Amino acid sequence: MKDIYTYIWVAPLFILLQVLFLNNIYFLSYINPLVYVILIITLPQNTEKWFLLIYAFILGFSLDIFEGNLGLNSSALVFLSFIKPYINKVLIPINLIDEKEKLNLKILGIKTFSVYALSLIFIHNSFIFLLEHFSTINLFYLILKIILSSVVTYIIILIFQLFTFKTKE
Amino acid sequence: MRNLFRFVKVYHFILLFILIESLSLYLYMSNHKFQESRLLSFTQEYTGAIYSHYSNANQYINLKDENNYLKRENAKLYSLLSKEEYNPNTELHSYITSRIIKNSIFKSDNFIVINKGEKDGIQIGMGVTVQQGVIGRVHSTSENYSKVISILNQKSSVSISHVKSGQNGSLKWDGMNYMYAKIKDIPNHAEISIGDTICTNGFSDTYPNGISIGTVSSFQKGNENGLYNITVKFINDMNSVSDIYIIKNLHIQEIESL
Numbered sequence: 001m002k003d004i005y006t007y008i009w010v011a012p013l014f015i016l017l018q019v020l021f022l023n024n025i026y027f028l029s030y031i032n033p034l035v036y037v038i039l040i041i042t043l044p045q046n047t048e049k050w051f052l053l054i055y056a057f058i059l060g061f062s063l064d065i066f067e068g069n070l071g072l073n074s075s076a077l078v079f080l081s082f083i084k085p086y087i088n089k090v091l092i093p094i095n096l097i098d099e100k101e102k103l104n105l106k107i108l109g110i111k112t113f114s115v116y117a118l119s120l121i122f123i124h125n126s127f128i129f130l131l132e133h134f135s136t137i138n139l140f141y142l143i144l145k146i147i148l149s150s151v152v153t154y155i156i157i158l159i160f161q162l163f164t165f166k167t168k169e
Numbered sequence: 170m171r172n173l174f175r176f177v178k179v180y181h182f183i184l185l186f187i188l189i190e191s192l193s194l195y196l197y198m199s200n201h202k203f204q205e206s207r208l209l210s211f212t213q214e215y216t217g218a219i220y221s222h223y224s225n226a227n228q229y230i231n232l233k234d235e236n237n238y239l240k241r242e243n244a245k246l247y248s249l250l251s252k253e254e255y256n257p258n259t260e261l262h263s264y265i266t267s268r269i270i271k272n273s274i275f276k277s278d279n280f281i282v283i284n285k286g287e288k289d290g291i292q293i294g295m296g297v298t299v300q301q302g303v304i305g306r307v308h309s310t311s312e313n314y315s316k317v318i319s320i321l322n323q324k325s326s327v328s329i330s331h332v333k334s335g336q337n338g339s340l341k342w343d344g345m346n347y348m349y350a351k352i353k354d355i356p357n358h359a360e361i362s363i364g365d366t367i368c369t370n371g372f373s374d375t376y377p378n379g380i381s382i383g384t385v386s387s388f389q390k391g392n393e394n395g396l397y398n399i400t401v402k403f404i405n406d407m408n409s410v411s412d413i414y415i416i417k418n419l420h421i422q423e424i425e426s427l
Contacts, residue, residue, distance in 0.1 A: 016219075020223050023273060024272075024273075032275060032276075049181070049182040049185075050181060050182070050185055053185050053186055053189055054185075054189075057189050057193065060193070061193075064196075065212045065216055066216050067273070067276075068280045068316065069197065069200060069278070070196040070197060070200045071193045071194060071195070071196030071197025071198070071200060072197050074189075074193040074196070075190055075193035075194050075197060078186065078189045078190050078193055079190060082182070082186040082190070085182075131197065132276065132277050132278075133277050133344065138345075141345065
């Protein structure tokens with residue numbers, strides 16, 4: 001239970017980080033890192049499914065209120081948290097970790113974590129950018145944006161993970 | 170009844186997902202139209218307060234540059250005052266100064282939050298400009314803050330004229346680069362060259378006449394529809410805009426009643 005509480009007070013920090021800092025840094029017009037996905041990625045496998053959906057919705061909704069497009073982030077995050085259990089079954093080896101462990105770099109190891117995190121980030125980014133550029137689909141621009149943003153998001157998440165483990169030691 | 174409860178319990182994940190996802194998508198689709206969202210303007214007060222504090226802290230860093238800019242602008246305005254007589258009866262527009270507290274430039278539909286609201290007399294539809302350049306149009310207001318549809322928004326469209334030839338057209342943003350916009354409705358027979366100024370033509374009552382928006386950076390003749398495809402480079406840098414004017418058209422009631 002203690003793990004869940006950290007997710008609740010860390011969420012506003014990530015929201016403010018995304019809204020006040022990351023959205024204002026001009027990384028060319030293609031790169032738009034969305035780092036708050038990490039909160040959904042690292043949730044343990046045994047969290048109640050309704051908690052997954054409701055947490056994702058509240059997180060996404062708070063982000064939407066700041067950015068002014070209601071429903072964009074919330075639909076993306078809810079979709080992500082819906083398919084997360086299925087992706088967990090496919091990508092995370094059963095005997096590697098305990099069910100109640102957080103899925104972060106330290107526990108999964110770099111290979112599994114990379115594949116897992118990158119696929120979730122990729123799905124989330126595709127959903128958001130597809131929905132955002134719904135009416136004007138310039139396919140090349142869209143694909144480039146999805147790939148570049150996913151890579152940059154992954155790099156930033158990796159840096160976060162390395163920092164949090166350094167301080168523990 | 171018991172079977173129904175059992176069904177809901179077994180499939181609660183999928184059902185809850187469908188419920189929340191359709192709610193989110195409904196919110197998104199209904200908000201995607203050019204409409205004021207009451208929920209957004211209610212929360213605007215709170216998010217506006219957070220942005221206001223953050224930009225106050227940020228603004229302290231830019232004080233020196235801002236002072237220099239204000240000194241230069243003062244000098245320019247004083248020299249204008251001494252040249253012409255100020256006749257308040259022919260005033261068409263009054264200007265309300267304000268500051269941007271939240272900007273965005275690389276989404277496909279960008280909005281700006283400013284620190285003036287209903288109690289300062291801001292109304293929906295008022296134009297927002299800087300000294301040289303158009304920023305957008307007021308979309309919704311709350312007590313202390315307003316949201317402006319940025320010119321970097323695929324829904325916005327500014328009525329412009331090409332100064333050299335006098336041709337009128339409309340300037341739209343294509344969602345890609347924050348420094349360039351497009352004009353697609355100036356006919357092929359007009360004489361266009363690189364570097365020509367594009368400015369507002371006062372046809373809509375949002376912006377006054379003659380505010381320059383940008384310069385032509387490239388153009389192609391359209392062979393199918395007889396219209397140019399012109400790329401315009403903005404005169405102002407949308408990333409660094411801070412102090413803005415909101416334009417109140419003093420004759421708007423008269424014009425709208427026609």
